[in-house]
Amino acid sequence: xxxxxxxxxxxxxxxxxxxxxxxxxxxxxxxxxxxxxxxxxxxxxxxxxxxxxxxxxxxxxxxxxxxxxxxxxxxxxxxxxxxxxxxxxxxxxxxxxxxxxxxxxxxxxxxxxxxxxxxxxxxxxxxxxxxxxxxxxxxxxxxxxxxxxxxxxxxxxxxxxxxxxxxxxxxxxxxxxxxxxxxxxxxxxxxxxxxxxxxxxxxxxxxxxxxxxxxxxxxxxxxxxxxxxxxxxxxxxxxxxxxxxxxxxxxxxxxxxxxxxxxxxxxxxxxxxxxxxxxxxxxxxxxxxxxxxxxxxxxxxxxxxxxxxxxxxxxxxxxxxxxxxxxxxxxxxxxxxxxxxxx
Amino acid sequence: xxxxxxxxxxxxxxxxxxxxxxxxxxxxxxxxxxxxxxxxxxxxxxxxxxxxxxxxxxxxxxxxxxxxxxxxxxxxxxxxxxxxxxxxxxxxxxxxxxxxxxxxxxxxxxxxxxxxxxxxxxxxxxxxxxxxxxxxxxxxxxxxxxxxxxxxxxxxxxxxxxxxxxxxxxxxxxxxxxxxxxxxxxxxxxxxxxxxxxxxxxxxxxxxxxxxxxxxxxxxxxxxxxxxxxxxxxxxxxxxxxxxxxxxxxxxxxxxxxxxxxxxxxxxxxxxxxxxxxxxxxxxxxxxxxxxxxxxxxxxxxxxxxxxxxxxxxxxxxxxxxxxxxxxxxxxxxxxxxxxxxxxxxxxxxxxxxxxxxxxxxxxxxxxxxxxxxxxxxxxxxxxxxxxxxxxxxxxxxxxxxxxxxxxxxxxxxxxxxxxxxxxxxxxxxxxxxxxxxxxxxxxxxxxxxxxxxxxxxxxxxxxxxxxxxxxxxxxxxxxxxxxxxxxxxxxxxxxxxxxxxxxxxxxxxxxxxxxxxxxxxxxxx
Numbered sequence: 088x089x090x091x092x093x094x095x096x097x098x099x100x101x102x103x104x105x106x107x108x109x110x111x112x113x114x115x116x117x118x119x120x121x122x123x124x125x126x127x128x129x130x131x132x133x134x135x136x137x138x139x140x141x142x143x144x145x146x147x148x149x150x151x152x153x154x155x156x157x158x159x160x161x162x163x164x165x166x167x168x169x170x171x172x173x174x175x176x177x178x179x180x181x182x183x184x185x186x187x188x189x190x191x192x193x194x195x196x197x198x199x200x201x202x203x204x205x206x207x208x209x210x211x212x213x214x215x216x217x218x219x220x221x222x223x224x225x226x227x228x229x230x231x232x233x234x235x236x237x238x239x240x241x242x243x244x245x246x247x248x249x250x251x252x253x254x255x256x257x258x259x260x261x262x263x264x265x266x267x268x269x270x271x272x273x274x275x276x277x278x279x280x281x282x283x284x285x286x287x288x289x290x291x292x293x294x295x296x297x298x299x300x301x302x303x304x305x306x307x308x309x310x311x312x313x314x315x316x317x318x319x320x321x322x323x324x325x326x327x328x329x330x331x332x333x334x335x336x337x338x339x340x341x342x343x344x345x346x347x348x349x350x351x352x353x354x355x356x357x358x359x360x361x362x363x364x365x366x367x368x369x370x371x372x373x374x375x376x377x378x379x380x381x382x383x384x385x386x387x388x389x390x391x392x393x394x395x396x397x398x399x400x401x402x403x404x405x406x407x408x409x410x411x412x413x414x415x416x417x418x419x420x421x422x423x424x425x426x427x428x429x430x
Numbered sequence: 431x432x433x434x435x436x437x438x439x440x441x442x443x444x445x446x447x448x449x450x451x452x453x454x455x456x457x458x459x460x461x462x463x464x465x466x467x468x469x470x471x472x473x474x475x476x477x478x479x480x481x482x483x484x485x486x487x488x489x490x491x492x493x494x495x496x497x498x499x500x501x502x503x504x505x506x507x508x509x510x511x512x513x514x515x516x517x518x519x520x521x522x523x524x525x526x527x528x529x530x531x532x533x534x535x536x537x538x539x540x541x542x543x544x545x546x547x548x549x550x551x552x553x554x555x556x557x558x559x560x561x562x563x564x565x566x567x568x569x570x571x572x573x574x575x576x577x578x579x580x581x582x583x584x585x586x587x588x589x590x591x592x593x594x595x596x597x598x599x600x601x602x603x604x605x606x607x608x609x610x611x612x613x614x615x616x617x618x619x620x621x622x623x624x625x626x627x628x629x630x631x632x633x634x635x636x637x638x639x640x641x642x643x644x645x646x647x648x649x650x651x652x653x654x655x656x657x658x659x660x661x662x663x664x665x666x667x668x669x670x671x672x673x674x675x676x677x678x679x680x681x682x683x684x685x686x687x688x689x690x691x692x693x694x695x696x697x698x699x700x701x702x703x704x705x706x707x708x709x710x711x712x713x714x715x716x717x718x719x720x721x722x723x724x725x726x727x728x729x730x731x732x733x734x735x736x737x738x739x740x741x742x743x744x745x746x747x748x749x750x751x752x753x754x755x756x757x758x759x760x761x762x763x764x765x766x767x768x769x770x771x772x773x774x775x776x777x778x779x780x781x782x783x784x785x786x787x788x789x790x791x792x793x794x795x796x797x798x799x800x801x802x803x804x805x806x807x808x809x810x811x812x813x814x815x816x817x818x819x820x821x822x823x824x825x826x827x828x829x830x831x832x833x834x835x836x837x838x839x840x841x842x843x844x845x846x847x848x849x850x851x852x853x854x855x856x857x858x859x860x861x862x863x864x865x866x867x868x869x870x871x872x873x874x875x876x877x878x879x880x881x882x883x884x885x886x887x888x889x890x891x892x893x894x895x896x897x898x899x900x901x902x903x904x905x906x907x908x909x910x911x912x913x914x915x916x917x918x919x920x921x922x923x924x925x926x927x928x929x930x931x932x933x934x935x936x937x938x939x940x941x942x943x944x945x946x947x948x949x950x951x952x953x954x955x956x
Contacts, residue, residue, distance in 0.1 A: 110684075111653060111686060112653070113635050113636070113637055113651075113653050114637065114651050115637055116637040116638055116639050116640065117639050117640070117641070175643070175646065176649075187684070188684055189683075189684065189687065190651075190683065190687075190689075191683070194689075196649065196651055196689075197649045199639055199641075199642065199643075199648075199649075201641065208734070211734070211736075306734075306735055307734040307735060307736050308734055308735030308736025308737070308738070308739070309735055334735070334739070335736060335739035336736060336739060339739065340739040340740070340745075340746075340780060341739060342780070342789045344823075358791060358821075358823035358842075359791070360778055360780060360789055360790065360791040360823075362745075362746045362778070362780050364742070364743070364745060364746040364956055365746075365956060372778045372791045372792075372793070373791070373821075374791055374793070374821030374822060374823060374844060375821075376844045376851070385850050385851060386850070386851035387846060387851060388819065388820065388821055388844055388845050388846055388851065390793040390819075390821040410793070410819070412819055412846045413846060413850060413851070414846050414847075414848070414849075414850050415817035415818060415819055415846055415847050415848055416817075416848075418819065418846075
């Protein structure tokens with residue numbers, strides 16, 4: 088009594104299997120970037136006349152095609168050229184005589200493409216920099232610790248600083264960047280020795296210093312900048328240096344601590360917190376302890392806030408405002424600006 | 431495909447034509463121990479040894495018309511051990527748990543000598559006479575017709591197969607509802623047991639990825655060795671840190687391929703686990719690749735350190751606060767006994783959901799007068815003043831222990847005071863949720879100013895209001911006499927990005943030398 092129903096079921100199964108694909112292909116688990124990928128398809132007794140693989144890099148729109156060739160009675164192979172094997176994946180499908188037999192053009196299979204850690208990191212760095220590897224930056228800053236009067240002598244305590252540098256993103260890890268630049272730092276502050284009766288002020292700083300900096304990143308995101316400086320100060324030829332340890336992206340969210348020493352011009356140490364949570368408006372706040380512009384001066388603090396605006400075309404304009412003081416009673420203004428061009 | 435429809439319809443017609451005159455039908459009227467009683471007996475030619483077929487009526491909806499229809503599913507069979515006139519007893523053994531009162535029973539009565547109606551001539555179904563059936567509808571009808579009289583599991587498997595090959599069909603949504611209904615019915619009829627998950631054999635060939643990128647979907651492809659043995663397959667996946675798996679019906683392509691994609695959101699470190707469960711056409715289900723206990727694993731690497739500083743919303747905040755503490759408001763003794771502290775701060779904080787929970791930087795101004803309980807200021811003993819302008823760096827580390835958040839933080843302070851450059855430090859321990867109920871111990875010391883030690887209880891009694899109550903001791907502003915400070919703080923969270931802060935306090939160095947204080951603040955988060 089149940090036989091007719093059973094027959095119907097068998098008919099259904101037969102009908103279902105009759106449309107089974109004659110081509111069997113197990114896609115590779117992954118591929119290595121820039122390395123050809125061999126695809127193997129197993130065919131049944133009714134081998135198709137042609138078997139074609141259509142492939143592209145994931146994200147592209149147009150497929151390239153290549154016919155599979157017989158390796159033996161049952162196996163056909165095709166090799167996807169290295170140029171098409173790139174991150175994030177290789178998309179492909181197979182057709183037999185124009186009819187898809189593995190995946191399809193509308194839903195191709197994606198084999199993830201793995202890249203070396205270095206290539207992967209370089210790709211991320213390239214994305215972060217917007218594909219621009221060079222940068223020119225200029226900045227100018229005015230620092231005033233305030234003016235006080237002693238015995239009717241007006242004692243100013245200020246300096247300005249101009250920096251100009253060129254940076255190239257090498258990404259030869261751990262060396263990420265090379266930077267070379269010039270700095271001018273000229274100030275007027277209370278002098279330790281006066282030609283006349285003290286107190287008095289005198290010029291401090293240097294006309295021009297040249298420097299070279301290496302940006303090292305042993306781990307992606309952890310950056311160590313080391314700078315060597317040479318300068319001609321009031322006391323003659325001098326050397327200096329600067330070091331900064333930074334976690335995060337300089338132009339976005341980061342935390343940094345550093346120190347800069349410039350011979351008789353002085354030393355400063357700083358802590359900076361930057362955040363890039365407002366699109367196109369990166370900001371930072373810095374606490375700096377310094378005796379600039381001369382090592383003989385009392386240590387003071389500088390508290391300043393930076394904000395920049397990305398204006399497009401790789402150009403960024405920034406501004407700085409802040410406060411500087413060596414004592415609680417005398418304080419002054421810190422202000423400055425900078426322009427950065429990436430290309 | 432039309433051939434399938436015709437064959438199926440013909441088959442069902444043939445079955446119906448024979449069923450009427452040789453089968454007697456009744457119902458289960460009692461279920462007891464391992465036996466059942468049915469309302470069929472000798473009066474209807476049912477005797478000892480008769481084979482009972484037990485069925486259950488189910489209500490379904492037609493997949494195309496959505497009309498309500500009745501069908502049945504087999505429950506099992508039993509043998510009549512004692513036939514009465516109108517009732518019979520049958521032993522069902524372990525099937526007893528699945529039989530319900532009211533289930534249909536059928537007995538095939540052998541009436542070889544009776545007049546059997548001639549086998550009806552099956553007329554070919556002339557499809558052309560009816561309205562034209564499009565291929566999509568024909569597929570649905572074929573699958574539906576083939577399910578008639580099949581067990582629930584087989585029906586579910588058949589519909590899942592249909593869905594895995596016709597996910598975008600116009601009937602897919604309705605069929606998914608039917609599958610849900612059938613699944614619910616299956617749970618009612620026979621709760622799934624581990625034994626159910628082992629009675630199907632299917633081999634799947636699969637080269638699974640070993641690594642994946644964080645927050646990136648993972649496409650998976652499986653190749654069936656014997657496709658006819660598999661009606662449908664499910665991919666079970668989870669992030670390795672999750673306890674439970676999610677389920678995804680794999681898409682069937684070209685009959686032998688099963689495809690699925692683990693959603694990008696599941697690709698989290700340390701990785702993704704998955705296994706594949708298949709259903710046979712008869713509804714039997716089983717594991718085909720991996721298992722819940724031993725799944726296949728795809729490693730997902732942690733994001734580089736640099737990405738942890740990504741521009742996620744809600745991480746950055748700035749808070750502006752100002753406070754005045756007067757220690758001599760209620761000092762009624764004569765003379766100038768001024769004793770007060772004024773502070774103002776700007777704090778920038780960046781929060782990170784890691785061991786390093788936050789990093790901050792801030793600026794502040796501190797100004798004070800007095801600092802002593804019993805001194806009277808005069809030209810001979812002038813009012814001592816202090817001031818400190820400072821900046822600081824702040825770091826907080828934390829972890830969660832058995833659901834309890836514990837964090838340690840500190841500040842390094844640098845500034846200038848009346849004696850020039852000076853430094854300070856702050857240390858704190860917090861137990862509890864930073865944004866909820868917590869207890870915090872804070873102690874700080876600033877060069878030229880003095881120390882402050884505070885115990886603060888924070889809570890969030892209502893959604894948009896935070897409360898803080900503190901008890902502290904300090905010798906600020908001039909390293910003078912130690913006093914006590916009792917403070918209360920209310921923070922109104924006006925929105926997700928703006929908050930308003932109000933503080934009130936009482937502080938005193940002796941019972942006579944005390945006063946009130948207050949402050950306000952404004953916070954922004956983005």
